Amino acid sequence: MFPNFLPTAVSQLTEPTSIALAQSIQSSAIATPLSNQPVTTTYVHLGSGGTPILLIHGFDSSVLEFRRLLPLLSQDNETWAVDLLGFGFTNRLAGIAYSPTTIKTHLYYFWKNLINQPVILVGASMGGATAIDFTLAYPEVVKKLVLIDSAGLAGGSPLSKLMFPPLDYLATQFLSNLKVRDRVSRIGYKNQSLASIDALCCGALHLQMPSWHQALIAFTKSGGYSAFRFKKLVEIVQPTLILWGDSDKILGIGDAKRFKRAIPHSTLTWIQDCGHLPHLEQPQITAQYILEFRD
Numbered sequence: 647m648f649p650n651f652l653p654t655a656v657s658q659l660t661e662p663t664s665i666a667l668a669q670s671i672q673s674s675a676i677a678t679p680l681s682n683q684p685v686t687t688t689y690v691h692l693g694s695g696g697t698p699i700l701l702i703h704g705f706d707s708s709v710l711e712f713r714r715l716l717p718l719l720s721q722d723n724e725t726w727a728v729d730l731l732g733f734g735f736t737n738r739l740a741g742i743a744y745s746p747t748t749i750k751t752h753l754y755y756f757w758k759n760l761i762n763q764p765v766i767l768v769g770a771s772m773g774g775a776t777a778i779d780f781t782l783a784y785p786e787v788v789k790k791l792v793l794i795d796s797a798g799l800a801g802g803s804p805l806s807k808l809m810f811p812p813l814d815y816l817a818t819q820f821l822s823n824l825k826v827r828d829r830v831s832r833i834g835y836k837n838q839s840l841a842s843i844d845a846l847c848c849g850a851l852h853l854q855m856p857s858w859h860q861a862l863i864a865f866t867k868s869g870g871y872s873a874f875r876f877k878k879l880v881e882i883v884q885p886t887l888i889l890w891g892d893s894d895k896i897l898g899i900g901d902a903k904r905f906k907r908a909i910p911h912s913t914l915t916w917i918q919d920c921g922h923l924p925h926l927e928q929p930q931i932t933a934q935y936i937l938e939f940r941d
Contacts, residue, residue: 649673651688652735653854661844667713671735678755680748686737687756689728693720696940697766697789700757701727702780704771705797705870706862708734710848711770715925718933723940726765728756729852730776732865738857745868750780757787764789766940770925771896772797775871781882791886792936795894795922798874799901824850836893836921845926879908886912887939889932891920913939 648656649671659665667690675684690709699719703711709727719725729736731752732744742748753776757765767788769777774796781788827850832841852858886909890902906914915935917924924932 651686653851655847655851655854658847659844660847661713661842663713663717664710664844664848667710667716671709673735674760676752676756676759678752680731680742680751681739683739685731685739685752687728687731687752688735689726689756689760690716691724691726691760692716693723693725696723698761698763699723699725699936699940700761700765700767701725702753702767702769702773702776703727703730703734704773706733706852707771707773707849708852710734710851712925713848714929715933718929719936722937726761728753730773732861734852735855738855738861740857743868744861744864746776746779746871749776750783753780754784754787766790766792766936768792768794768936769796770794771922772871774798775874778874778879778882779871781884782878785883788884790939791882791884792889792939793886793905794889794924794932795891795897796888796901796905797897798871799904800873800897833895834922835927836891836919837927840927876908879905880910882909883911885939887935888912888914889924889935890914890916891922891924891927892916892918893920894922896922 648668651673656668659668670690671688673686673688676687677684701712708729712727716725716727731749732738764787767777774793775798777791778798781791828846831845831849832838835841888902888905902914906912917928917931920928
């Protein structure tokens with residue numbers, strides 16, 4: 647059975663890992679300073695033992711992004727994935743200014759309420775920028791950091807220039823078009839066969855949540871994540887593992903080396919024969935590297 651807060655289109659999932667993860671999604675009312683109302687936050691929590699691993703998804707995505715990686719990690723370790731404020735299936739409350747600052751605050755209170763011990767923080771794509779921002783703000787929370795084809799060295803979004811009426815709504819309508827999302831998904835993979843109907847459903851299911859348009863517009867108008875300066879990245883004291891697909895056509899491969907130069911205690915590991923999404927395209931080797939780094 648799927649949780650009743652998920653859109654009914656969840657029944658269209660076909661891949662066993664997608665179905666299993668969707669069935670595992672939970673929700674919890676998280677009190678934050680951002681609103682008088684708690685934020686009903688969706689997450690997955692599987693496994694036990696070890697330092698908790700917390701997975702952070704990318705832009706306009708959800709916990710379903712980790713449908714292939716999370717089960718592998720949770721076989722040997724307590725593992726969490728959370729839908730960031732304004733994204734996934736987490737409730738989008740009116741009156742909250744969706745931005746990197748509010749995302750960071752919400753993530754902290756999620757951690758404090760449900761985990762409350764140092765974690766291995768894993769961020770993919772935009773989730774990498776979120777993870778960096780969070781680590782710099784709350785260094786006591788993060789024991790180790792893992793960046794998977796991470797954003798954070800090129801700031802802002804071209805869409806921000808379109809975020810005024812009526813173009814803001816039209817821009818989000820464009821992003822909600824399934825053909826557009828399929829084309830973007832295909833760029834993310836080296837192995838094009840992985841851009842399946844199930845993958846498209848996973849990537850679009852959260853679009854049916856209330857206020858998806860409004861929250862995405864608000865986040866984009868905020869400017870999104872600015873490029874982190876070198877002098878900020880050198881403040882990361884945690885051991886950091888940089889995982890990068892050797893055929894990334896979304897961010898290229900140059901940023902992997904720049905992150906390695908900037909973050910003092912970092913190791914760069916290339917994921918061979920892989921695009922922008924190692925956690926979906928090469929989940930076994932990605933999980934192996936993370937679990938080896940954990941110890």
